[in-house]
Amino acid sequence: MAVIAAFVAAAALVAALMAMRRAAAVDRRLAGLTRGADGDSLEQLLSAHVDKVFAVARELEGVAGRTSRLEDESLRALSRLGLVRYNPFEDTGGNQSFVVAALDARGDGFLLTSLHTRNGTRIYAKGVRGGQPDSSLSDEETEALRLARTRE
Numbered sequence: 001m002a003v004i005a006a007f008v009a010a011a012a013l014v015a016a017l018m019a020m021r022r023a024a025a026v027d028r029r030l031a032g033l034t035r036g037a038d039g040d041s042l043e044q045l046l047s048a049h050v051d052k053v054f055a056v057a058r059e060l061e062g063v064a065g066r067t068s069r070l071e072d073e074s075l076r077a078l079s080r081l082g083l084v085r086y087n088p089f090e091d092t093g094g095n096q097s098f099v100v101a102a103l104d105a106r107g108d109g110f111l112l113t114s115l116h117t118r119n120g121t122r123i124y125a126k127g128v129r130g131g132q133p134d135s136s137l138s139d140e141e142t143e144a145l146r147l148a149r150t151r152e
Helices: 002-033 042-076 139-150
Strands: 080-086 097-103 109-117 120-129
Antiparallel strands (some): 080 097, 097 109
16 A cells, blocks of 8 residues: 555656646746846837837827818918910910910919000909809919819
8 A cells, every 4th residue: 555655646746747848838938028138028028019109109199280280271371373375466476475374273373464565564463262263364364273273
């Protein structure tokens, strides 16, 4: 009976040693999973990640604000242009006269008309609000305004 008890004790000791060895291997694998490249703990890694997420969120708010301001400013930029060149007088050569219509996204802007003659050049300006001129237009000015309205 003492021999059987010794055999059972030896078997239990071997089983305990194997279990301890397996537990140590699991601990080593777990330590590898919960440690960063610099040996930081999982808690430190998560804390650093959360800090980065909040920093990105703050930066995104700043970018959204700047984007909104740029969108507002772009509505006021003279981005829709129309150009018509023409010859208003039969006695002058070439299409030296022109009309330029410059509008923003809201249809606000101006018409600039240049009339070229043998004696000189005259320049006239007319305002435009909401796509409508503030005074009557020549055919060429009407065409330049139409061209500017259709540009996007």
